[in-house]
Each structure stands twice: as structure tokens, then as C-alpha cells.
Amino acid sequence: MAVQINPSILSADFARLADEAQAVKGADWLHVDVMDNHFVPNLTLGVPIVESLSRATDIPLDCHLMIEDPDRWAPQFVEAGAGSVTFHAEAAAAPVRLAREIRAKGARASMALKPATPIEPFEDLLPELDMLLIMTVEPGFGGQAFLDIMLPKIRRTRELISRHGLELWLQVDGGVSAETVERCAEAGADVFVAGSAVYGTDDPAAAVRSLRAQAERATAGAPWACAH
Numbered sequence: 001m002a003v004q005i006n007p008s009i010l011s012a013d014f015a016r017l018a019d020e021a022q023a024v025k026g027a028d029w030l031h032v033d034v035m036d037n038h039f040v041p042n043l044t045l046g047v048p049i050v051e052s053l054s055r056a057t058d059i060p061l062d063c064h065l066m067i068e069d070p071d072r073w074a075p076q077f078v079e080a081g082a083g084s085v086t087f088h089a090e091a092a093a094a095p096v097r098l099a100r101e102i103r104a105k106g107a108r109a110s111m112a113l114k115p116a117t118p119i120e121p122f123e124d125l126l127p128e129l130d131m132l133l134i135m136t137v138e139p140g141f142g143g144q145a146f147l148d149i150m151l152p153k154i155r156r157t158r159e160l161i162s163r164h165g166l167e168l169w170l171q172v173d174g175g176v177s178a179e180t181v182e183r184c185a186e187a188g189a190d191v192f193v194a195g196s197a198v199y200g201t202d203d204p205a206a207a208v209r210s211l212r213a214q215a216e217r218a219t220a221g222a223p224w225a226c227a228h
């Protein structure tokens with residue numbers, strides 16, 4: 001799997017989302033953070049904005065649902081045009097049923113783990129997923145400091161993926177920047193979400209290119225990585 005860079009629009013100008021999508025040309029996915037002020041202490045956007053954004057850009061949408069009751073809401077984000085939908089393991093009542101429903105509706109199914117949630121209890125579920133998201137901050141806000149203590153979990157997850165021979169993408173989200181992307185890549189991540197490290201710069205597209213180059217260098221030679 002090649003390295004993928006997913007800019008998070010949480011750090012973009014919400015009044016100019018179409019332009020902000022245009023500003024990260026070359027990005028693999030646009031990461032859309034959906035927050036409900038219940039699962040996390042912040043409130044962002046919902047289905048109608050995802051619907052409009054999916055019409056306004058060719059970049060596929062990677063929707064990260066930080067919401068309660070994803071079993072009820074996630075399928076609506078697929079219908080709104082999301083190409084990948086991530087629900088939280090801590091919030092899903094029936095993760096296997098939900099992942100199957102997301103896939104059946106035509107999107108990639110992904111599950112996220114908060115920092116205190118271990119990967120091990122979910123080992124048997126991994127074949128049901130297209131991507132696993134390991135949060136490297138407590139979800140809720142952009143611009144937080146990367147949690148180095150998550151690196152062993154990334155490593156253990158990469159080992160599980162290799163051991164089971166799965167085609168599962170391993171995403172990291174939170175505090176990913178020029179300073180931390182290489183550590184994540186070396187530990188086994190291949191999909192990198194970056195908000196402030198992309199939209200906080202004068203040239204977001206250049207930031208995407210530079211993060212990609214760093215991650216590719218860091219994983220060169222790793223058995224799970226391949227050239228872009």
C-alpha cells in the first residue's frame with residue numbers, strides 16, 4: 001500500500017470549503033471530521049455539508065464520525081457521497097453489522113480507536129474493515145500535540161495486519177506533522193491525516209507533497225509499503 005495523505009478540513013476555512021479542497025490538489029482523500037458534542041466536546045458538521053462538499057470536489061471524502069450512535073448515522077454519510085466512513089469502536093453498538101452495511105452501500109468501512117482503547121479485542125474483526133484509525137490525540141480538536149505513547153499500538157496493529165495477511169489501511173490522526181510523520185510511518189502507519197500541518201501553512205498543497213515525501217522515505221523498504 002502506498003503512503004496516503006489526507007488533509008483534515010477541521011483546520012480549513014469552513015466558509016470556503018470548495019476552495020479549501022482545491023488548495024490541497026494531489027491529496028489522496030479529504031478528511032472530514034464530524035463531531036456531535038456528545039461523543040466529543042465539540043460540534044462541527046453533518047450530512048448536508050458532506051453532500052455539498054462531495055459535489056464540489058473530485059477528491060474522495062474520508063468521513064471520521066466522532067459521534068454517538070454511528071449505527072444509525074454512518075449509512076447516511078455513505079449516501080451523502082463519502083468514499084470512506086470511519087466510526088468509533090467506543091460508540092458502535094454492532095461494529096460488524098455496521099461495517100458490513102457501510103461496505104454494502106459502496107463505501108470503505110473503517111473503525112477508529114481512541115488513545116485508551118486497545119487494538120487486541122478487535123483482532124478478529126479486522127477482516128471486516130478496510131481501514132483502522134489509531135487516534136494519536138484525544139479526539140475533539142485540531143492542533144493538539146501528538147501522543148508518542150501511541151507508537152507501540154501502531155506497531156502492534158501493523159504486526160496484526162501482517163500476521164493475518166490483510167489489505168487493511170492503517171491511519172493515524174492527530175498531531176501529524178513534519179516533526180511526527182516519520183515516527184508514525186516507521187511504526188507502520190500508511191494513511192496520514194494532517195489538519196494544522198497542512199491548512200496552517202501558506203501552501204497547503206506543498207505541505208501535502210512534503211509530508212508524503214517524508215512518509216515515503218521513512219517507509220522505504222518496509223514490507224507493507226510500495227512506491228506511489
Ligand code: DX5
Binds near residue numbers: 010011176193
Ligand atoms: C481531531 C480530528 C483530527 C484533527 C487533526 O479529533 O479527528 O482529524 O483535524 O488535526 P491536527 O492535524 O491539527 O492535529
Ligand code: ZN
Binds near residue numbers: 008032064
Ligand atoms: Zn479526524
